[in-house]
Amino acid sequence: xxxxxxxxxxxxxxxVAVYDGHVLAxxxxxxxxxxxxxxxxxxxxxxxxxxxxxxxxDAIALASGPGSYSGLRVGASVAIGLGLALNxxxxxxxxxxxxxxxxxxGEKPVRxxxxxxxxxxxxxxxxxxxxGVVQESEIDSCDLSAVVALALGERATLAIDLDAEERANLLxxxxxxxxxxxxxxxxxxxxxxAELAERKMRTGQWAGxxxxxxxxxxx
Numbered sequence: 001x002x003x004x005x006x007x008x009x010x011x012x013x014x015x016v017a018v019y020d021g022h023v024l025a026x027x028x029x030x031x032x033x034x035x036x037x038x039x040x041x042x043x044x045x046x047x048x049x050x051x052x053x054x055x056x057x058d059a060i061a062l063a064s065g066p067g068s069y070s071g072l073r074v075g076a077s078v079a080i081g082l083g084l085a086l087n088x089x090x091x092x093x094x095x096x097x098x099x100x101x102x103x104x105x106g107e108k109p110v111r112x113x114x115x116x117x118x119x120x121x122x123x124x125x126x127x128x129x130x131x132g133v134v135q136e137s138e139i140d141s142c143d144l145s146a147v148v149a150l151a152l153g154e155r156a157t158l159a160i161d162l163d164a165e166e167r168a169n170l171l172x173x174x175x176x177x178x179x180x181x182x183x184x185x186x187x188x189x190x191x192x193x194a195e196l197a198e199r200k201m202r203t204g205q206w207a208g209x210x211x212x213x214x215x216x217x218x219x
Contacts, residue, residue, distance in 0.1 A: 001058055001059075001198065001201065001202065002020065002056060002057065002058030002059075003018055003019065003020040003024065003050070003052045003056055003057050003058055004018070004019045004020070004057070004058060004059050004060070004061050004091075004194045004197055004198055005017075005018055005043065005046075005047070005057050005059075005060050005061070005082070005194075006018075006019060006060075006061040006062075006063075006190035006191070006193040006194035006197065007039070007043070007060065007061070007062050007063070007075050007078060007079050007190065007193075008062075008063035008075065008095065008098065008188050008190045008193050009031070009035045009039060009063070009067075009068075009071040009072065009074050009075030010063050010065060010066070010067030010068065010071055010072060010075070010095040010114055010188065011067050011068050011071060011114055011115045011116075011161060011188075012030060012031060012032050012033070012068070012071070012115070012161075013028065013029070013030055013031065013161055013187060013188060014028070014029060014030075014031040014035055014038070014039065014042070014071070014075075015027065015028040015029075015187070015188055015189055015190035015193075016028075016039070016042045016043050016045075016046045016190050017046060017189070017190035017191040017193070017194050018046050018047055018049075018050035018052050018194075019061075019191060019194030019195065019198065020050075020052075023191040023194070024049070024050035024051075024052065025046045025047070025048075025049035025050035026046065026189060026190060026191045027042050027045060027046055027049075028187055028188070028189055028190070029042070031071075033070065033071075035070070035071050035074040035075065036074050039074060039075070039078055040078065043078070043082075054082070054086055055086065057086060057088055058088070059088055059089045059090070059091055059197065059201065060079050060082055060083050060088050060089070060090045060091070061090075061091050061092075061093060061190075061193050061194045061196070061197030061198075062075060062076060062079040062090050062091065062092050062093070062193075063075065063092075063093060063094075063095045063098055063188070063190075063193055064076075064092035064093060064094055064095065064213065064214050064215055065094065065095050065122075065214045065215035065216060065217075066094075066095060066096065066114060066116055066122035066139060066215045066216060066217045067095050067114050067115070067116060067122070068115070068116065068117055069117070069216060072214050072216070073214075076214055089201075091197040091200060091201060091206050092213065092214075093193055093196045093197055093200065094135075094215060095114050095122075095188070095215070096112040096113075096114060096122065096123070096124050096126070096135070096139065097112075097126070097133060097135065097196065098188055098192050098193045098196060099112035099113070099114060099159050099160070099186075099188060100112040100124075100126035100128075100133040100135075100159060101132055101133050101192050101195075101196055102159070102185075102188070102189060102192040103157055103159035103185065103186070104126075104128040104132075104133055104157075105128070105157055106128065107127075107128055108128065108155075108156065108157055109125055109126060109127055109128065109136070109154055109155075109156040109157070110125070110126045110128060110133065110156055110157045110158075110159050111123060111124075111125050111126075111147065111150055111151035111154060111156040111157065111158050111159070111160075112124060112125075112126055112159045112160070113147045113158075113159070113160035113161075114160070114161065114188075115161060116141060116217050119143055119144070120141050120142065120143060120217075121141070121142060121143070121144060121147050121160065122139055122140070122141055122217045123139070123140050123141075123142065123147045123150065123160075124136075124137050124138065124139045124140070125137040125150070125154055125156060131199075132196070132199065139215070139217065141217045144160075144162075144166065147160060159185075159186055160186055161186055161187065161188070162186065
């Protein structure tokens with residue numbers, strides 16, 4: 001299996017990686033609502049750092065949501081367009097699975113979350129195994145306080161994008177942070193997305209499904 005280009009534009013933070021058995025290059029940045037302006041430039045930058053040309057790619061990994069509607073659409077459009085132009089498969093991986101996979105610590109469950117807009121977060125609980133993570137609950141849409149309460153009740157590691165102000169607000173209201181992953185550790189890194197995509201292709205968990213089936217939740 002050759003190099004994989006991974007693209008995650010699920011929320012205001014975005015990430016791109018080039019992966020070939022290990023991360024060759026990766027960039028993660030706060031894009032806000034400017035995914036369409038910055039994504040192609042970030043892809044070319046990552047490919048340049050990895051010394052991988054587009055025709056050398058073997059597949060494209062795409063974070064398929066839930067997340068920001070506009071962010072997901074930009075990422076999917078770019079991934080599908082590149083896939084068609086280069087005759088590559090687009091392997092979709094749910095965003096919350098990527099978050100949980102990056103935050104797993106032993107056998108402790110992970111409560112993963114990602115912002116979907118208007119102060120709402122998509123969240124689900126994942127169990128951890130030697131090989132990865134398994135989703136154990138339905139995806140809920142709730143506010144940040146409710147996500148934290150769920151993590152506390154489950155004694156789970158909380159993995160969610162929170163800036164310093166959001167964390168301070170929670171602590172100021174007396175809400176504990178339920179074994180949170182650090183601010184930097186909570187960032188969605190496309191290297192983990194690529195690793196999951198490679199595993200799914202190698203183990204037959206992905207069988208060439210059509211791209212474009214994104215996971216949306218109402219904000």
